[in-house]
Amino acid sequence: MGGAQDWNSSGAAGRDSIAAVGESYQKFNPRAYLQNNYMPPRANFSSEDCVVPWKLRCLADAFATGDIYGRTLIDVGSGPTIYQLLSACDHFEEIIATDYLEVNREVLRRWVQDEPDSFDWSPYIKYVCRIEGKGEQWKEKEQKLRRKLRQILSIDVHQPEPLGSQLRQPADALVSTFCLEAVSPDRPSFERALHNVTTLLQPGGHFLLIGALQETFYLAGEAKLSVVPVSEADVREALSKSGYHIHDFRTYLMPPSLKIGVDDVSGVFFVHAQKAVV
Numbered sequence: 001m002g003g004a005q006d007w008n009s010s011g012a013a014g015r016d017s018i019a020a021v022g023e024s025y026q027k028f029n030p031r032a033y034l035q036n037n038y039m040p041p042r043a044n045f046s047s048e049d050c051v052v053p054w055k056l057r058c059l060a061d062a063f064a065t066g067d068i069y070g071r072t073l074i075d076v077g078s079g080p081t082i083y084q085l086l087s088a089c090d091h092f093e094e095i096i097a098t099d100y101l102e103v104n105r106e107v108l109r110r111w112v113q114d115e116p117d118s119f120d121w122s123p124y125i126k127y128v129c130r131i132e133g134k135g136e137q138w139k140e141k142e143q144k145l146r147r148k149l150r151q152i153l154s155i156d157v158h159q160p161e162p163l164g165s166q167l168r169q170p171a172d173a174l175v176s177t178f179c180l181e182a183v184s185p186d187r188p189s190f191e192r193a194l195h196n197v198t199t200l201l202q203p204g205g206h207f208l209l210i211g212a213l214q215e216t217f218y219l220a221g222e223a224k225l226s227v228v229p230v231s232e233a234d235v236r237e238a239l240s241k242s243g244y245h246i247h248d249f250r251t252y253l254m255p256p257s258l259k260i261g262v263d264d265v266s267g268v269f270f271v272h273a274q275k276a277v278v
């Protein structure tokens with residue numbers, strides 16, 4: 001469990017491989033990434049069996065429990081996407097998006113400012129309004145998220161304090177989607193990154209974590225990013241070592257029709273976990 005773990009033992013080789021991951025992200029192309037993952041066929045809203053509706057359903061169900069609320073929610077490694085925040089925005093006063101890359105932070109800023117060349121998230125917002133079933137108009141939700149997304153910060157999950165001095169107080173909840181395994185060269189660094197981001201969360205806070213199962217790479221334009229392959233057991237073990245209690249764990253098997261050559265993902269996991277109160 002958490003107490004026996006040596007969280008500071010990455011060593012020189014570990015630091016080199018983390019630096020290599022950072023280098024590989026310099027070619028990350030947000031537009032290509034959005035095209036690969038957030039357009040049809042993966043974003044097909046006519047079927048709940050498709051991966052994007054599945055993710056949105058997991059998040060909507062978690063917030064519908066009524067257990068996850070507070071002042072601040074931090075999204076770790078937001079990338080150029082906001083879908084992961086749509087169900088959260090009713091339950092927090094302020095949402096903080098974060099990413100390692102300035103190009104991704106700029107994409108998010110432009111969406112918040114409603115710049116004309118922004119990615120069209122409207123099918124996502126409409127779908128989430130529909131499955132939440134609260135009768136909310138999609139434009140209202142869009143405005144609400146833009147209003148609550150007040151800070152877009154730089155982050156490095158490999159640092160013991162991922163937000164450094166930018167963190168004013170630990171968050172009431174965390175969301176992170178497809179980040180930790182996609183930026184970690186191996187399992188120990190994945191576990192350490194999870195430990196590091198856990199410092200952003202107050203004791204008793206909730207963590208909604210979504211990620212890739214048994215993936216070794218994904219593409220984002222010219223960038224080919226390495227991913228540490230993780231299983232459900234690996235994710236459970238990492239969460240337990242960082243002192244979480246798991247409330248819900250769901251897995252999605254990627255169907256052959258969605259294996260489109262942009263990655264080699266086998267499936268997707270969703271976890272609703274809660275940090276120990278100590």
Ligand code: SAM
Pocket residue numbers: 022025028076077078079080081084099100101104155156157158176177178179182183
């Ligand atoms: N959350 C988005 C999603 O659901 O599609 C983006 C996930 S993308 C696979 C991984 C993200 O991790 C990228 O946006 C990348 O810039 C970011 N990243 C890379 N290195 C990182 C680091 N050291 N710390 C935090 N985020 C990092």
